[in-house]
Amino acid sequence: MNLRKWFFLFWSALLIGAAGSLVTGLIMMLVNGEKTNGMTDFLIYLLILFGSGIMISVYSQMGFFAYLILNYMGKGVFSKRSWQIVQMVLTVLALLDVMFLRLFVGGERERLSDIVLGIIILAAGIVTAYVKVKQTHISALVPTLFFMVAVTVVETIGVLRIDVNAATIFIVVPLLICNAYQMLILHRLVDVSMEQRVNGKTEQIQESHA
Template structure:
């Protein structure tokens, strides 16, 4: 990957994260009925803060993406390719089960519905992104893409899950998952050698 291609991926992912945060933040405020701008400055300042927050989330998502690429590279080097795929699949399923069920059983007073909705949302998003990735590349991308979109995304949102506030979870999950989906779907295009 050249610097120019990495630069393109970096800046486009920043914009995806910023846009996702603005959309999620404004949608949350609209749903909660709390949009109350006192002045024109507030009208411009709030989306600007959301934009900056989305940029930070996108950088965090990019760190997770590159950490996954290193993990995948090491996994292929340590395990035979078929076994590494099974390991990724098992870890993805365990991460989803932990998100949906284990936190509720261990946490005690956790809200079962919010964990279930979050887990199913991540599962459906992972399946949709995986479908498009396989359609644009080949069937061997199925397990790595599903693992990245489910297990790695869940690991990335652990911090906000500990807060236990649903609006905070939505506020970070939307831009982060959008960034992850964009990065994994763009990877093969960025790595494709230039036509010469």
Template sequence: MNSRKVVYLFFTTLLIGAASGAFVGFILDWRTYWDGLMSGEVVDFILVIIWLLGIGAMWSLISQMGFYAYLTVHRFGLGIFKSSKIWNSIQIVVIAFVLQGLVYFRYTAFGTEGETIFSYILIPLLLFVYGLLIAYIKSTQTNFGAFIPALFFIVVVTTLEWLPALRVNDPKWLWIYLTPLLVANTWQILILHRLINKK
């Protein structure tokens, strides 16, 4: 992959992440922003949109760091274990551990008396289902060997990138932070084989 493709990947990921973060941020609180715009607060509305774009861009940059870190770790894993089957088995175990931890640690940190664990299962479950979908798409576009690495990247790497935001137990901000990560990670994992010309 040459420098032109690296620059293309960087800026497209940045723009997609920023736009998705701003879009979700606006949708989740659209009435407040729209009412402000209708009451003549145009400058405030523009500043809020710029601010949401900035948040999305920041998380897309975190996504890109995670992407290159995973590519490095993946190569090390294949080199150390000398077998993609062993490395894939390890990744499956880590996926299960991360999903379980995402439920358990959030529940123990934020769960209140009388509250069920179901609401804490929902996000990890949706993330896992989404990861399966993206992994399936990736494997159909390349080969079945890409399924587990793609699933690992979407579930585990996204969760690790999302950790700083998980301290906030506000659903609105959790989605504003998660969306650019997911969109940027999805874009990167699905465009990579096209940029390096591998079918």
């Protein structure tokens, strides 16, 4: 991936994160029946949503590039099959952690929201993995599930500590959208870069023989 492609990924992810935050915030506002005091307050609220979406997108991109580094290191340390098993185990542990850990730690507190959150993250991971496999190859199934589930769970640890369902929804929805977008577009950017290199080498060979 060259610098131009990285800039495209960066700015497009920012816009998608901002759009996801705007839509999520407005839907939550309508569902909760909240109202603003005039047009000025409404515009300020939209600005806050836009800025929050940008920050969530940057956070998502940090997690994405951390995953790329981790995946590169994992392939170097483990065999292909072993690395897939490690990713699946970590994915299951992360999912169980977000769904049931606070249920046990919290005693008698109702943690149904954690189970719902885990189901939502898993569903988003399955849908993203299905689309990714359709676009590429079955080998993309495990890495996509690992990123969409395990990495997303790690990224949501901070908001889970707040223990406010509205804050969790506001963060997790744009985060899942950004993560899914980056995972689904990555192979296109890499493929384009590879095609450009092949075409460049072909042109050089043709010029050398001319």
